[in-house]
Amino acid sequence: MEKRFSLIVSDTSTSQTLMELSGVRKTFGTVEVLHGIDLTIHKGNHVVIFGPSGSGKSTLLRSMNLLAEPNSGSVKFLGVEYGPGVDGQRKVRRGKSIALRQQVGMVFQQFNLFPHLSALDNIALPLRSAKGLSIKDAEERAALELKNVGLLNWAASYPGQLSGGQQQRVAIARALSLDPKIMLFDEPTSALDPELVGEVLSVMRKLAETGMTMVVVTHEMNFAKEVGDVNVFMEAGNIVEIGGRDFWTKSLSERTQQFIGSVL
Amino acid sequence: MVNNELPPINFRWELIWENRGILAKGLSVAISVSITALMLSLVLGLLLALTRMSRFKLISGVSSVYVNIFRGIPALVSVIWVYFGWSLLFGHNFSVFQSGVIALTLLYSAFFSEIFRSALQAIPTGQREAGLALGMSRLKIFRSIIMPQATKIALPNIGSMYIGMVKDTSTFAVIGLAEVVRVVQDLNSINFQPFVLFTAAALLYVFVAFIVDQIFRSIEKNFSYPPTGKVAKFLTKGKKTRIDKLMA
Numbered sequence: 001m002e003k004r005f006s007l008i009v010s011d012t013s014t015s016q017t018l019m020e021l022s023g024v025r026k027t028f029g030t031v032e033v034l035h036g037i038d039l040t041i042h043k044g045n046h047v048v049i050f051g052p053s054g055s056g057k058s059t060l061l062r063s064m065n066l067l068a069e070p071n072s073g074s075v076k077f078l079g080v081e082y083g084p085g086v087d088g089q090r091k092v093r094r095g096k097s098i099a100l101r102q103q104v105g106m107v108f109q110q111f112n113l114f115p116h117l118s119a120l121d122n123i124a125l126p127l128r129s130a131k132g133l134s135i136k137d138a139e140e141r142a143a144l145e146l147k148n149v150g151l152l153n154w155a156a157s158y159p160g161q162l163s164g165g166q167q168q169r170v171a172i173a174r175a176l177s178l179d180p181k182i183m184l185f186d187e188p189t190s191a192l193d194p195e196l197v198g199e200v201l202s203v204m205r206k207l208a209e210t211g212m213t214m215v216v217v218t219h220e221m222n223f224a225k226e227v228g229d230v231n232v233f234m235e236a237g238n239i240v241e242i243g244g245r246d247f248w249t250k251s252l253s254e255r256t257q258q259f260i261g262s263v264l
Numbered sequence: 265m266v267n268n269e270l271p272p273i274n275f276r277w278e279l280i281w282e283n284r285g286i287l288a289k290g291l292s293v294a295i296s297v298s299i300t301a302l303m304l305s306l307v308l309g310l311l312l313a314l315t316r317m318s319r320f321k322l323i324s325g326v327s328s329v330y331v332n333i334f335r336g337i338p339a340l341v342s343v344i345w346v347y348f349g350w351s352l353l354f355g356h357n358f359s360v361f362q363s364g365v366i367a368l369t370l371l372y373s374a375f376f377s378e379i380f381r382s383a384l385q386a387i388p389t390g391q392r393e394a395g396l397a398l399g400m401s402r403l404k405i406f407r408s409i410i411m412p413q414a415t416k417i418a419l420p421n422i423g424s425m426y427i428g429m430v431k432d433t434s435t436f437a438v439i440g441l442a443e444v445v446r447v448v449q450d451l452n453s454i455n456f457q458p459f460v461l462f463t464a465a466a467l468l469y470v471f472v473a474f475i476v477d478q479i480f481r482s483i484e485k486n487f488s489y490p491p492t493g494k495v496a497k498f499l500t501k502g503k504k505t506r507i508d509k510l511m512a
Binding site: 105108112153159 | 400
């Protein structure tokens with residue numbers, strides 16, 4: 001166990017800043033679900049976001065690729081400003097959301113595979129339309145990605161013919177095929193039967209070991225402990241506490257300790 | 265003294281077979297009008313569905329008003345408007361065929377709009393979100409992700425609507441379109457056999473409904489996941505060999 005820890009730990013102090021959120025606010029109707037979030041993600045970070053339901057974890061994750069467009073605040077990715085910006089600050093350069101999304105991969109709780117396409121085409125379609133690959137190149141790349149998640153033999157199968165765990169692995173392969181610089185996971189194992197959770201987590205663990213920058217919203221505390229090197233505890237639309245690897249034993253806030261105590 | 269006795273009933277069923285050629289001609293007119301109108305209504309219906317879902321109130325309002333008016337109008341009224349009304353108002357005459365097509369399109373685009381709207385709304389939002397998260401454009405998401413799935417949902421309803429369209433062509437007898445009912449009326453004026461002849465018309469409509477149902481069922485098979493229809497299998501043959509090669 002200790003060895004694996006050392007493999008997937010990232011050095012936060014020296015590495016490049018990938019994504020910077022500042023003052024991100026999000027309102028649904030009259031309810032503000034994010035009250036001005038600040039978070040910096042460095043290259044190679046494995047950020048785990050946890051907290052009680054309704055705390056804004058998923059919304060925060062979805063603001064990182066503008067699926068949930070913040071009402072105000074700055075979403076900066078590799079120096080380019082994508083969000084609406086912080087009030088009173090002048091924006092340097094504002095990128096298009098499609099440009100951001102082409103660099104940010106996302107995996108959903110409900111997999112969101114396209115049911116009318118085979119596993120192979122689920123991956124090949126975005127490769128063709130977002131990356132402009134030819135049919136042949138897209139299919140070859142798709143086959144390679146399926147192989148990496150151990151599902152090449154299922155290339156011709158449709159999502160309805162796959163188990164939940166297999167579907168989620170295809171979804172991960174699909175996101176990875178576009179060479180994202182960061183991967184967002186929105187409760188990737190919450191919709192799975194308990195016996196299928198392991199296969200998805202092991203794909204994610206392998207991905208973490210390659211040094212991929214990851215942001216994971218999860219209730220899998222053991223996985224969080226193992227992989228997370230930036231641990232974010234959220235409650236009621238605010239970040240209560242951010243900590244490193246020693247977070248689980250040394251977290252300062254009483255509320256965090258209480259939550260950790262209740263879920264572990 | 266008044267003779268109250270009815271004349272003996274004499275059904276001349278052989279009339280149907282004797283006039284099979286002209287009846288078939290009538291059927292083919294009914295089908296040509298309704299298929300042309302089907303194509304146009306599908307296009308117009310999809311446009312109406314999309315505009316009705318627009319966030320611009322004026323655009324969605326206009327198509328909402330259109331749909332609510334035209335799905336309530338009987339085909340007979342529609343065709344009289346188009347055939348007589350149009351020429352009275354604008355001095356331009358549509359042929360009986362054109363009038364039939366336009367009358368049906370006006371009505372059925374309203375119905376198809378509702379079919380498409382409910383089909384489009386039945387697609388989970390996660391599908392669109394996945395497309396967006398994968399960096400696909402909105403147009404591409406609509407064309408390659410939303411529309412194929414919505415078509416599958418809409419197909420059975422389009423099939424039954426089309427059966428209704430074929431039946432509604434019967435009202436175009438009033439403008440002299442030589443479809444099934446008009447042909448039967450003409451035959452009846454010579455033979456005085458309304459029961460036999462209108463039963464023949466009914467049989468033809470039932471026959472068409474059966475065939476249309478079969479056709480739509482086989483189209484639906486090509487839209488199942490995975491497709492089991494012959495057409496889809498033929499079209500994806502190359503893909504299948506490519507996948508087999510990649511899996512080897």
